[in-house]
Amino acid sequence: xxxxxxxxxxxxxxxxxxxxxxxxxxxxxxxxxxxxxxxxxxxxxxxxxxxxxxxxxxxxxxxxxxxxxxxxxxxxxxxxxxxxxxxxxxxxxxxxxxxxxxxxxxxxxxxxxxxxxxxxxxxxxxxxxxxxxxxxxxxxxxxxxxxxxxxxxxxxxxxxxxxxxxxxxxxxxxxxxxxxxxxxxxxxxxxxxxxxxxxxxxxxxxxxxxxxxxxxxxxxxxxxxxxxxxxxxxxxxxxxxxxxxxxxxxx
Amino acid sequence: xxxxxxxxxxxxxxxxxxxxxxxxxxxxxxxxxxxxxxxxxxxxxxxxxxxxxxxxxxxxxxxxxxxxxxxxxxxxxxxxxxxxxxxxxxxxxxxxxxxxxxxxxxxxxxxxxxxxxxxxxxxxxxxxxxxxxxxxxxxxxxxxxxxxxxxxxxxxxxxxxxxxxxxxxxxxxxxxxxxxxxxxxxxxxxxxxxxxxxxxxxxxxxxxxxxxxxxxxxxxxxxxxxxxxxxxxxxxxxxxxxxxxxxxxxx
Numbered sequence: 001x002x003x004x005x006x007x008x009x010x011x012x013x014x015x016x017x018x019x020x021x022x023x024x025x026x027x028x029x030x031x032x033x034x035x036x037x038x039x040x041x042x043x044x045x046x047x048x049x050x051x052x053x054x055x056x057x058x059x060x061x062x063x064x065x066x067x068x069x070x071x072x073x074x075x076x077x078x079x080x081x082x083x084x085x086x087x088x089x090x091x092x093x094x095x096x097x098x099x100x101x102x103x104x105x106x107x108x109x110x111x112x113x114x115x116x117x118x119x120x121x122x123x124x125x126x127x128x129x130x131x132x133x134x135x136x137x138x139x140x141x142x143x144x145x146x147x148x149x150x151x152x153x154x155x156x157x158x159x160x161x162x163x164x165x166x167x168x169x170x171x172x173x174x175x176x177x178x179x180x181x182x183x184x185x186x187x188x189x190x191x192x193x194x195x196x197x198x199x200x201x202x203x204x205x206x207x208x209x210x211x212x213x214x215x216x217x218x219x220x221x222x223x224x225x226x227x228x229x230x231x232x233x234x235x236x237x238x239x240x241x242x243x244x245x246x247x248x249x250x251x
Numbered sequence: 252x253x254x255x256x257x258x259x260x261x262x263x264x265x266x267x268x269x270x271x272x273x274x275x276x277x278x279x280x281x282x283x284x285x286x287x288x289x290x291x292x293x294x295x296x297x298x299x300x301x302x303x304x305x306x307x308x309x310x311x312x313x314x315x316x317x318x319x320x321x322x323x324x325x326x327x328x329x330x331x332x333x334x335x336x337x338x339x340x341x342x343x344x345x346x347x348x349x350x351x352x353x354x355x356x357x358x359x360x361x362x363x364x365x366x367x368x369x370x371x372x373x374x375x376x377x378x379x380x381x382x383x384x385x386x387x388x389x390x391x392x393x394x395x396x397x398x399x400x401x402x403x404x405x406x407x408x409x410x411x412x413x414x415x416x417x418x419x420x421x422x423x424x425x426x427x428x429x430x431x432x433x434x435x436x437x438x439x440x441x442x443x444x445x446x447x448x449x450x451x452x453x454x455x456x457x458x459x460x461x462x463x464x465x466x467x468x469x470x471x472x473x474x475x476x477x478x479x480x481x482x483x484x485x486x487x488x489x490x491x492x493x494x495x496x497x498x499x500x501x502x
Contacts, residue, residue, distance in 0.1 A: 006264045006466040006473060013257045098500040105500060113417040161451070165416050165501035166364040167424065168494050169434045169454025171461070183420045200412070202464070203420025210422070210461035213453070214481065215257040222257060230465065243419050249349040249356060250416035250501050 009044075009229040012037050013215040013222045020223075022058035027147035030224055037226075042152050045227040046144075047212030050160040050175055051120065052223040053140050054131050061088050063128040075104070085121060088130045092117035097251055108133060111242040112175065113251070114162045134158065137176025138237040145178040155179035155232045159209035159216075165250060172213030174205035174238045181234025182206075182241050205238050260295075260480040263288050264466040264473045271474075273309035278398035281475055288477075293403050296478040298463030301411040301426055302371065303474040304391050305382050312339050314379040326355070336372060339381045343368035348502055359384060362493040363426065364502070365413045385409065388427025389488040396429040406430035406483045410460035410467075416501060423464030425456035425489045432485025433457075433492050456489050 014033035068083035076083035093106040106117040118133040158176040182205035212225035265284035319334035327334035344357040357368040369384040409427040433456035463476035
């Protein structure tokens, strides 16, 4: 929102989207849902939860096919978990960042730091299926945006629900985005007293994901929210939100 | 959003609020701004940035009156900062959590973990003034809500802009709240497959703060955003969002 005075925005949940299966046309399902809400998916920002994106892309693993390693067996037995789940988690993990009682905070191969490397068992299409994060969430967002109509299409954010240090409760963050700048860099702008602002690079894509998260009900068929009227600026990959380990005081 | 199907919500920035000074009637300024936007401040959630709350409450310190300690002088000289600023930061600090190049991550006496203990020099009403966090942001939110009309008034969140580990860019979080439950605990509810969800306690107050942050322009007279149509549930203090140090893997 650098400079310009902001106008009101509206959040519209895209309801009634059923279970998504590998190979499903997610863009078509989203367009149908938007039609039911009587909105046009042009301009603005469409936030879609990672789980339906991953499912449509086939990023699911049947646990029956997983042979757990010794490391996965050890971790699982110590925490009372399914060793096959832990095996999938370890495959998605570049480095274990912290281990607490029943909690494994992992850095994924993409560079996300989150519980269980983002591997989720809930809401899976059937029992004993693990849902993984998309291989490249920025590419997923770009593909989805392109399927939604190209340049006229809304910006797209692929979001997921993460815990964080210091604070209780989960918040939604942007894993991938297309058609907007993930960070709104206000450094160099001036405050009311004319003083140059020092550090106000806002994580716009994460704020949009959090905003949409207010209306998502992943367990009740609301995996996407359209943000109407938000003045989208710039372009870039959400991977810019990942702080490199060498500049992180907490890894 | 436990259970019920969500309805659309609308975010309205409260524009044209000028500089706020100690003793100012912030509730009156917010009501006037709402009238200009032609909205009723009933129901929903009003998010107000900490800085105007702190200023109205007189939580400002003239740096000319501050005598820096040896510790503040040492930190300041190493980082090329104003020792009086550092002195105010140290007074607000219970414990320094991390120190990086030019960055001091502090745990405040309230339990917030943030840069410089939340002490800010920008946007101050005049040069050389430090703005501190409210003494008790939940109490600030309750007082503001009460001044806005009591039970009919919107829920109130006092927000601030924080950095975080692992991810670049700042996001807005809830320091204080009144009239809503800061955490929406969905644990025990079931997913589409009937499986009990394990850990989905959403930090609703933080998501609302982030949402409002999209439209705040603190350096251009938009220090508050009204969230219309959000189904407010429960009640509680935002201090519930502070993870106790002994349960935090990163302190």
